[in-house]
Amino acid sequence: MDGQYDTMVIGVFAICLIVWLFLALRSWMNRPIPVNLAELKLNENIQDSPALQLLEANGYEVIGGKMKIPLAFEADDSILYSRLFIDYVAEREDSRYLVKTSRRRQPLERSGPVIRDRFLPFLLMYPGCEGLLYVDLEDSDIMVIRLMDYQEDVYDGEDLD
Structure with a gap:
């Protein structure tokens, strides 16, 4: 039973990490480029x-x-x-x-x-x-x-x- 909880915690952590990376990438792509x-x-x-x-x-x-x-x-x-x-x-x-x-x-x-x-x-x-x-x-x-x-x-x- 302990193995299931570890797997679930790692899975939730992985999903949160993927969502965070997706939102950061989307924010970075939509940021205006400053004119140099x-x-x-x-x-x-x-x-x-x-x-x-x-x-x-x-x-x-x-x-x-x-x-x-x-x-x-x-x-x-x-x-x-x-x-x-x-x-x-x-x-x-x-x-x-x-x-x-x-x-x-x-x-x-x-x-x-x-x-x-x-x-x-x-x-x-x-x-x-x-x-x-x-x-x-x-x-x-x-x-x-x-x-x-x-x-x-x-x-x-x-x-x-």
Whole structure:
């Protein structure tokens, strides 16, 4: 009788293992593939500008020009369209960066919420990039923006309860 219980336990364990492997494989197959910046088709038409000269003076090689990224959203039964623009794609020491240039009508306040709202979509869309370069033409400055791993002890925000 003891042999039957051992066989049943092993059988249940094997069935659970097979179901778990099947669900893990199905989840892995349905996961979207992140777009790698190295595989991104670049715009080879690079227009000369003060931002381009500032990037090159700081050791960046501009390898792609202005790009439009079309987006579509489904909201209820409607399809809404929008787009994002990348000014350049630059490279330095085998690391690729998306580049956004400053706009006079949209000054950048250097705070967490503003950086999040303006640049997070770009950093999430291309996780293979090293970061985003914000070229401030008025100050002749380049700010490197990277998405960090969250560390609870670094964040001292308010409790949301």
